[in-house]
Amino acid sequence: MREHTITALWEEIPDDADDLDVVGGAFRVYLCPCGKQLPDRTAAELHAMETDQCTTCLGSGSEQIVPGYAQPCTACAGSGRRRAQLQWQLAYAEAETTITVEIVRTLIAPLSGPFRLSEVADTVRDVLGLPVGRLPVGPRVRDILRSLEAAGELVMVSAPDELLRGTSVVLYRDPSWEHVRA
Ligand SMILES: [Zn+2]
Ligand SMILES: [Zn+2]
Known part of the structure; x- marks a missing residue:
């Protein structure tokens, strides 16, 4: 599945940009080596899902929160895999009831x-x-x-x-x- 690891690049961020938009996925361009058109964050997440990758980090295993700052993806324990993400969601749901x-x-x-x-x-x-x-x-x-x-x-x-x-x-x-x- 590595051939569908989606790369998120940053566009120019205007000085007055809304900080929550920045964190939420605005000002990013998504590229997949397979050449599929990914016009926005939703399309990128969908493509990650259909290629069995984590929809938070899009398969890269790390989350770029703002330009210049990344951390290992918490949703999939840095694995980039959809299965790990789903396991985490199940475990979190169990933690919620416990x-x-x-x-x-x-x-x-x-x-x-x-x-x-x-x-x-x-x-x-x-x-x-x-x-x-x-x-x-x-x-x-x-x-x-x-x-x-x-x-x-x-x-x-x-x-x-x-x-x-x-x-x-x-x-x-x-x-x-x-x-x-x-
Ligand atoms: Zn692809
Ligand atoms: Zn992830």
Whole structure:
């Protein structure tokens, strides 16, 4: 399948470009060595799907978030394969039913100071008896903590590890939150 690995190239990005558009796949041109016309991100994802490749990284195994910054694709564990992506989605769905918002809320309730994502994920693994690597515990816990943050229960207290595009596209490796005091 390597002959359909799609390359995404960057076009000129205007200074006033919307940051979310940039991350979302605008200003990119998609090329497949087989010569198929890929006018936009949707066409590229469809072609990745029909050639058994990951629809997030389009088979390359790494995700270019902004020009000059790439990271191994989390959706397929850097393999570029559609099968790995589907396995990850299944595992994430299982993590969603196993690790509920209530479990996380109960576990962090007694914490008075800031706590890190990795600490909460470790506690969840301990409490539920989940072996390391069986379920995507970290990503699930992170999504729950972000939802509690969006609901106003928590506030993120760490600074981003990386500013990728101004302050609107940033990267946190192991962020910390604390409870919002009433
Ligand atoms: Zn192709
Ligand atoms: Zn991928």
